[in-house]
Amino acid sequence: MMTNLILTKTKNTLGVNFDATTGVLDLTGSSYPENTTEFFKPLIDWIQKYFLEITGKLILNIKIDYLNSSSIKYLSDIVDKLENYNKSGGAVEINWYHKEDDEDIREMGEEIKEDVKFTFNIISE
Amino acid sequence: MMDLVMDIRNDAGAQTFSCTHEGVCDNKFLVEFTDFLSSSFEQVMTTQEFKVVLFCSNELLQNIGFYSAEKEYSGEAASGKGKFRLSGDSSSITMTSENRVTKEQLERIILSLDLYNSLGPDELKALYKQKLKDASPTDSKGGGIGFIEIIRKSKSQIVYSSRSDESNLFLTLKIQLIRTKNDD
Numbered sequence: 001m002m003t004n005l006i007l008t009k010t011k012n013t014l015g016v017n018f019d020a021t022t023g024v025l026d027l028t029g030s031s032y033p034e035n036t037t038e039f040f041k042p043l044i045d046w047i048q049k050y051f052l053e054i055t056g057k058l059i060l061n062i063k064i065d066y067l068n069s070s071s072i073k074y075l076s077d078i079v080d081k082l083e084n085y086n087k088s089g090g091a092v093e094i095n096w097y098h099k100e101d102d103e104d105i106r107e108m109g110e111e112i113k114e115d116v117k118f119t120f121n122i123i124s125e
Numbered sequence: 126m127m128d129l130v131m132d133i134r135n136d137a138g139a140q141t142f143s144c145t146h147e148g149v150c151d152n153k154f155l156v157e158f159t160d161f162l163s164s165s166f167e168q169v170m171t172t173q174e175f176k177v178v179l180f181c182s183n184e185l186l187q188n189i190g191f192y193s194a195e196k197e198y199s200g201e202a203a204s205g206k207g208k209f210r211l212s213g214d215s216s217s218i219t220m221t222s223e224n225r226v227t228k229e230q231l232e233r234i235i236l237s238l239d240l241y242n243s244l245g246p247d248e249l250k251a252l253y254k255q256k257l258k259d260a261s262p263t264d265s266k267g268g269g270i271g272f273i274e275i276i277r278k279s280k281s282q283i284v285y286s287s288r289s290d291e292s293n294l295f296l297t298l299k300i301q302l303i304r305t306k307n308d309d
Binding site for chain 2: 011012030032033034066068069070072073076080101102103104105111115
């Protein structure tokens with residue numbers, strides 16, 4: 001039985017709510033942790049385990065305020081894993097939320113969208 | 126607690142602002158700086174400028190914290206020390222960092238910056254995407270995209286200079302964000 005992954009948002013780390021039952025994954029907030037690898041590795045491990053054990057549809061909701069460069073790198077790694085899952089037949093969807101006046105986050109989403117084949121919705125709030 | 130203060134002046138109707146930090150740039154300071162900038166930026170810059178300034182400033186501060194050759198030790202943890210200054214007027218916003226570096230670090234950073242500064246927007250975007258796909262360099266905390274993203278977001282080159290005293294080498298990095306009237 002795969003457990004959910006829930007991490008409370010802090011000032012410099014993302015809120016995480018990965019639900020193994022529904023396949024809905026939420027990332028919210030800002031990310032500039034002291035040790036980016038330490039923060040993101042459990043997230044990536046969880047997603048890989050989900051692909052192996054659940055093999056269901058995965059929906060990733062991303063509501064980000066700010067990412068430092070190392071967090072961008074890890075988020076890109078997560079998107080790559082989703083793209084590979086999609087290529088192997090898995091269903092994937094990303095909902096990328098940005099504040100109406102936040103061009104920076106919108107553009108970041110648009111650039112990621114350019115490189116994926118699965119459904120990638122950019123949503124202004 | 127750090128002594129972060131936004132010094133805002135109005136001389137003959139022209140606003141200038143600045144804040145400086147000298148010392149350890151650990152994650153605790155980064156959180157304080159982010160809080161400080163988030164709560165004070167509206168007095169001196171637009172939301173769009175704030176997003177760029179926050180990104181560039183935090184990258185500079187993290188570079189000091191991770192790579193400065195001058196460290197402060199707390200138990201087994203070591204944090205880099207250096208100087209940082211954010212300032213601005215009606216025409217531009219400038220972020221400057223200075224920290225001690227080794228000769229090898231200086232040579233490597235200059236090599237990277239000379240390359241990145243020579244590239245146009247499309248080339249930078251292509252390099253950025255390539256580096257996102259690559260494995261992170263073993264000596265990098267940011268996957269090697271920090272400087273590239275600073276140039277892309279600020280739309281300006283990273284100006285560097287170095288100086289030395291009797292025994293130390295110092296690297297200064299400067300990022301200047303040109304303000305447009307439309308941002309006001």
